[in-house]
Amino acid sequence: MDKNQSLISKHAKSFSWAGFFLSKETFKKCSVLYDFCRTVDDIADEDGQLDAKKKKFFDFKSEFKNKSFSNNIIKNIHKLLEEEDISHKIVSDLFDGVESDLKNQVNLNTKKDLLIYSYQVAGTVGLMMAKILKVKNKQALKCAVDLGVAMQLTNITRDVVEDRNRNRVYIKADFNSISETIFLADIFYQNSFPAIKNIPIFSRFAILVARRIYRRIGYEILSQKNMETYNNAGKIYVSVLGKAIETFLSFFDFIQLFFINSSKQEKQNEHIMLHEEINLDEKI
Numbered sequence: 001m002d003k004n005q006s007l008i009s010k011h012a013k014s015f016s017w018a019g020f021f022l023s024k025e026t027f028k029k030c031s032v033l034y035d036f037c038r039t040v041d042d043i044a045d046e047d048g049q050l051d052a053k054k055k056k057f058f059d060f061k062s063e064f065k066n067k068s069f070s071n072n073i074i075k076n077i078h079k080l081l082e083e084e085d086i087s088h089k090i091v092s093d094l095f096d097g098v099e100s101d102l103k104n105q106v107n108l109n110t111k112k113d114l115l116i117y118s119y120q121v122a123g124t125v126g127l128m129m130a131k132i133l134k135v136k137n138k139q140a141l142k143c144a145v146d147l148g149v150a151m152q153l154t155n156i157t158r159d160v161v162e163d164r165n166r167n168r169v170y171i172k173a174d175f176n177s178i179s180e181t182i183f184l185a186d187i188f189y190q191n192s193f194p195a196i197k198n199i200p201i202f203s204r205f206a207i208l209v210a211r212r213i214y215r216r217i218g219y220e221i222l223s224q225k226n227m228e229t230y231n232n233a234g235k236i237y238v239s240v241l242g243k244a245i246e247t248f249l250s251f252f253d254f255i256q257l258f259f260i261n262s263s264k265q266e267k268q269n270e271h272i273m274l275h276e277e278i279n280l281d282e283k284i
Contacts, residue, residue: 017243018210022203029080029132036077037125040094044101045166054102061095084131089283090124097121106168111184114153114170115274119145122152123274127283133203140262141284142275143195147207149274150188151214157181157221158236175227182218187270189215193253197262208253212246213238 019027043057062068069075081088097120100106108114126148130141156163156170157178164173171177189211196207216238224230238246 017213018206021206021209026132026203029084030129032076032080033125033128033132036073037094039073040098041121044098050102050104057099057102064091080132086128086131087283090127093120093283094124097124101168104167106170108170111270112273112277115149115270116277117170118149118152118156119274119278122155123148126151130199133207134200135198137195137198137262138284140195140198142280143192145280146188146271147192147211150185150192153181153185153188154214154218157185158217161231162235175225175230178230179222182222184270185218186215191271194260194262197257197260204257205250205254208250209247212250212253213243216242216246
């Protein structure tokens with residue numbers, strides 16, 4: 001699979017842009033991870049009867065557990081997990097998060113529920129990505145979870161209408177709740193930054209770019225100012241010009257990392273809440 005053929009190039013536009021700054025081999029491994037995660041996620045999101053989707057999900061989960069290598073996606077992800085020493089417990093958490101969406105009605109009632117869900121479906125991906133990027137520092141691996149959580153919170157704020165149409169209420173469908181969630185995401189974006197210094201230098205810039213572009217999506221949402229303009233805007237993306245600007249600004253982030261303490265963290269209540277609920281030590 002090359003860059004042009006991967007699902008990551010078709011669907012993950014922000015990371016595909018950032019992926020330009022990764023080596024071909026690293027991007028290929030990221031694509032294997034994305035193809036697996038996308039396949040799991042698409043089962044829950046596709047149209048169709050709930051019972052049929054549940055059967056498809058549990059069949060795929062069983063194929064993963066039983067190492068059904070006739071399925072190339074299963075074969076490739078198992079090879080990746082072994083090569084990069086990625087715990088199967090992380091994949092299990094991902095499955096748990098996606099399974100929680102396989103209901104007639106999804107409602108997350110507390111901030112804690114929102115953060116745990118965001119860890120399961122995206123913090124896990126951030127942790128696996130960090131392993132692919134050869135991050136060894138334990139604290140930096142935990143901060144990779146923070147970046148994944150931040151990106152998922154951004155996704156949730158962008159997809160409020162789409163999720164509501166699927167009977168999924170992760171946050172309330174009002175602009176105040178959307179804004180609060182973007183500010184919550186910012187806590188995790190900020191906390192992830194110092195630890196990026198622990199990513200090997202040849203991959204570091206790509207993560208800085210992905211972080212900036214995804215964070216910019218939240219700012220684009222805030223610029224809508226109210227639900228009427230938010231609804232009229234459709235799905236909000238960062239323009240090519242916006243991506244170019246964020247890429248340029250990432251050079252300053254890259255330089256800044258040389259002058260900061262990579263272990264510095266501003267542990268706010270929300271961040272502590274998540275790490276108290278999820279035992280990351282057993283997964284790292």
